[in-house]
Amino acid sequence: MxxxxxxxxxxxxxxxxxxxxxxxxxxxxxxxxxxxxxxxxxxxxxxxxxxxxxxxxxxxxxxxxxxxxxxxxxVEAARIGSVYQQSFALEERVVPVLERLAAESLETASFYIRRGNQRLCLFRADSPYPLRMNVRPGDMRPMDQSAIAQVLATFGDRSARQAAPELPLYTSGITDPHVASLAMPVFGAGGRLIGALALSGPSSRLTAEQADTLAPRLREAAERLSAELGAQV
Structure with a gap:
């Protein structure tokens, strides 16, 4: 009640x-x-x-x-921001989406947010394959040229969105020479970037051709999640 x-x-x-x-x-x-x-x-x-x-x-x-x-x-401002994000049940929205994506794509699905010059894995659903990424929720990765980092950098700055790359963004062998990833931005109310929704896997399995096959599924999931978080899509 x-x-x-x-x-x-x-x-x-x-x-x-x-x-x-x-x-x-x-x-x-x-x-x-x-x-x-x-x-x-x-x-x-x-x-x-x-x-x-x-x-x-x-x-x-x-x-x-x-x-x-x-x-x-x-850094305390970043911590408070993280508490705020979790306070409106972000996990309840994101985790079911990750679980569906992992089950449908058979690759690892994850959700990243930016923390200064690094990106933080906030949530994750593992691929059913034994060969998969070892990143866990709470792990930090560099803001490099990987698909996930590029999405966070590009769409975190609203002034840069007019030059945004074609989505989803795919890269292979950036952070790890054996890992590929496919990423989409997730927005909230007012068009504010919430984070990056991604599929990751071995580059031998998540090839550019396979990424093209999975792209519509990831795009649809990101757009639906953005709508649930208050974005106009």
């Missing part, structure tokens, strides 16, 4: 906390690191105030100060 909604208490926020959050939310998709001048422009706060607020944010790992004086989001 759903819990009865409680009325919000009639309280005011804390001004100092609001200033901290103003700095934190000044960072936008596509930003790498920001100059103090740019933070001041976006927040309309004076530089000395921003510097003091950033000291507090650094203590909690939410912001990092680089050697050249610029600021960027810290």
């Amino acid at each position: 759903p819990k009865e909604a409680r009325p919000r208490p009639k309280l005011e926020g804390v001004a100092s906390a609001e200033r901290v959050l103003t700095v934190l939310t000044a960072f936008q998709r596509g930003d790498d690191a920001l100059e103090l001048t740019e933070l001041a422009r976006r927040t309309e706060l004076v530089k000395s105030t921003i510097m003091r607020l950033c000291i507090s944010l650094e203590k909690f790992g939410l912001i990092e100060r680089l050697d050249d004086g610029r600021y960027r989001l810290g």
Whole structure:
């Protein structure tokens, strides 16, 4: 039985906390690191105030100060983002899709998200074949030129989507000379990239010809999952 909604208490926020959050939310998709001048422009706060607020944010790992004086989001911001993704039952949506793909394609199906200059395997369903990838959920891989990494890099930056490659994207022998992968982006509400849906297997089995055969199935699964997560497809 759903819990009865409680009325919000009639309280005011804390001004100092609001200033901290103003700095934190000044960072936008596509930003790498920001100059103090740019933070001041976006927040309309004076530089000395921003510097003091950033000291507090650094203590909690939410912001990092680089050697050249610029600021960027810290690893704790990534962790909170991961918690948010899981909070709306991402696993319940993604894992059944992976299990269906693995059963139908006979290859390993996985779901990756980006973490800085690496990609994280969030969920996975194994191929029934004994010869398969050894990546497990929670493992990190480089943001190289593999199909999965290219999808995360290209579609994570909205400004680059107009030059997006033909999908699904197939590569072989990039991260591992014996492994091939086929990948599609998965989007959520507002067209925000959620992650990459992929099929991976030995390059001797997941050839370019076999990838062409599996491409429609992977494309359909990614589009259906995107629709379930709130994207307009």
